[in-house]
Amino acid sequence: MAKSKKDNNTEQQILNAARQVFLEKGLSGARMQDIADKAEINKAMLHYYFKNKELLFETIFQETAGKLFPHFDKLMDSDLNFFDKIRSIVSSYIEMVSQNPYLPLFVISELNKNPEIGLKHFFEKQRPGFVKKFKESIEESINSGLILPINPIHLIINMFSMCAFPFMAKPMLKIITGIEEEQFNILMEQRKVLVAEFIINSIKK
Amino acid sequence: MAKSKKDNNTEQQILNAARQVFLEKGLSGARMQDIADKAEINKAMLHYYFKNKELLFETIFQETAGKLFPHFDKLMDSDLNFFDKIRSIVSSYIEMVSQNPYLPLFVISELNKNPEIGLKHFFEKQRPGFVKKFKESIEESINSGLILPINPIHLIINMFSMCAFPFMAKPMLKIITGIEEEQFNILMEQRKVLVAEFIINSIKK
DNA sequence: CCATAAATTAACCAAATGGTTAACAAAGCT
DNA sequence: AGCTTTGTTAACCATTTGGTTAATTTATGG
Incomplete structure (x- = not known):
């Protein structure tokens, strides 16, 4: 037809x-x-x-904004161990941002100019979801002696910082480091594993 | 008068x-x-x-944009050891951003919408400065066996990510973590040392 | 103290921009 | 087919917005 x-x-x-x-x-x-x-x-x-x-x-x-924190809920419920959860989140998050490079800067930028829109729309619902589960998972890992003590919020912030920031700051990074498009993509691909290991290395006992 | x-x-x-x-x-x-x-x-x-x-x-x-990477040149030339240089940069950078919360998002945002302005203005001059020195310092620390091998660019990206991102994403973080202004400021104050130790912990041998 | 230059204002202008209207075309329905 | 609803267009409108002009006030210096 x-x-x-x-x-x-x-x-x-x-x-x-x-x-x-x-x-x-x-x-x-x-x-x-x-x-x-x-x-x-x-x-x-x-x-x-x-x-x-x-x-x-x-x-x-x-x-x-609905794409910002995709299927992390399910991921937190999976039976992966804590480190693999981090690996999985980091990798899939960087992949998602690679596919949607403007996404984080757009949401963050508009949210800054008009914080109300965040509350009005989707965030309310999604909030408790994965952040709460992630926090619990971190606390559990601390209590069980798997990782060093750290405020879960800081860990979460660190993770998303290292995942999202490079894409937002891409034009700046290209200038101050002198790298080009191709090299940038290679670096971002590397970060899918590098960032996770960087985090794990820092918190593991 | x-x-x-x-x-x-x-x-x-x-x-x-x-x-x-x-x-x-x-x-x-x-x-x-x-x-x-x-x-x-x-x-x-x-x-x-x-x-x-x-x-x-x-x-x-x-x-x-001129405020973005302040006195890092001098700092890299100082006789602080490598870890203390990281501590110093992280601390002073977070302090600077605390004092100018809109700064990073503004520069990055405008740079994204119009990448040419970056080249036209200041970046060209400042570029070689501290990034080059920082890279050398990292390579030296790797070669001397002080820290684990890592691509200096990644380390630099990680550092600035964790310093700048939280301020840019503040409205979002407040929503998804449920924290308020006061608590946010406390967290950022903590990050002046936390981020540096997080990095050092991850790369030290 | 006066003449000249610098600073400031109110009113105005033209282009850009979000939005509307009214007429027309296409689909759907009986 | 004929009537109604939905989709589409060109022309138009009102407001916003960056920018200008010409007249007025304030400083300055000989």
């Missing part, structure tokens, strides 16, 4: 275009016209499918 | 106001009117002292 004129296709084109533009330019930097152009539709269509810029943005933000 | 009407005061008021607004909202989010209001002057004065928005922004960006 040939695809009918709508097929709800337009809405997807808009969302794809909006995702690209918003992630790259942010809310204030994005232009509705740019989104329309990239979606190859009339600007009026944007307002036909999404009431206004804010609503369109929130749709994208919500979708995007 | 009473302060005369100008005193080149106005220019400073503008710069202070522009700094606040740009750091908080970014280039595209900043409004010239907001800057004028905050500086308590007429909007036309902005264009009297600074040709246009771009020029004013670049002035602020240059000044701000």
Whole structure:
């Protein structure tokens, strides 16, 4: 069956275009016209499918923020040992960010300019999930003498810092270290194991 | 002596106001009117002292980016041992960011939206400085058997990740961990020593 | 003290930008 | 087919926004 004129296709084109533009330019930097152009539709269509810029943005933000901490819940429930959980999270997280390089900076940046949107949307629900489980897992590992004592929050922060930051700071890192695109990708690939071992090395007894 | 009407005061008021607004909202989010209001002057004065928005922004960006890697050059030249250099850099860097919480996110964010401004301005000069020295210092420490082998770039990335990221991600961290302002500040204070020890613990032989 | 330059303001302007309208085309339905 | 709903477009509108102008005030220096 040939695809009918709508097929709800337009809405997807808009969302794809909006995702690209918003992630790259942010809310204030994005232009509705740019989104329309990239979606190859009339600007009026944007307002036909999404009431206004804010609503369109929130749709994208919500979708995007939802990808920030993917399947970590399940991962924490798995029967992997503590170190393997770290290895698994680090590796899959860096892979995810490699695939969506703008994602962390976008969410963090918009959240800074307007902290309310975080509360309003998805975070509330996801919060307790994996962070709580991770904390418990860390505490258990400390109590069982597997790792040195450390405030779980610091450990979590350290992990996500080393996973996400390099991608956010990529243009800066390229300048101050003098590396190029290809070399950067190699480094990020290495970090999938390096970061986990760096952490484990630091906390193991 | 009473302060005369100008005193080149106005220019400073503008710069202070522009700094606040740009750091908080970014280039595209900043409004010239907001800057004028905050500086308590007429909007036309902005264009009297600074040709246009771009020029004013670049002035602020240059000044701000210049603070990103402060006196690390001297620090690397000091006769501190390698571990103490790490302790010193981490501590002073976190202190600097505590004092200028918007700084890293601002520079990184604007650099992402417009990578050219980095090259144009200050980075070129500062680049070789401390990064090169730091790399040499790391290599030397590896060769002398003080620390385990690691690609110096990774070590540098890890260090700045753990120093800067928490401040950039503050609103997100507050949401997913449930901590409040006060607790956040305590954690960041702790990180001045914690991060350094975390690193040292991981690489020491 | 006056003439000149520097600083400041209010009013204005043009372009950019988010958003709307009204007419038209396509699909769906009976 | 004919009527209604949905999708799409071009033209238009109102506001925001960066920027300018011309007139006014304030300093400065001979």
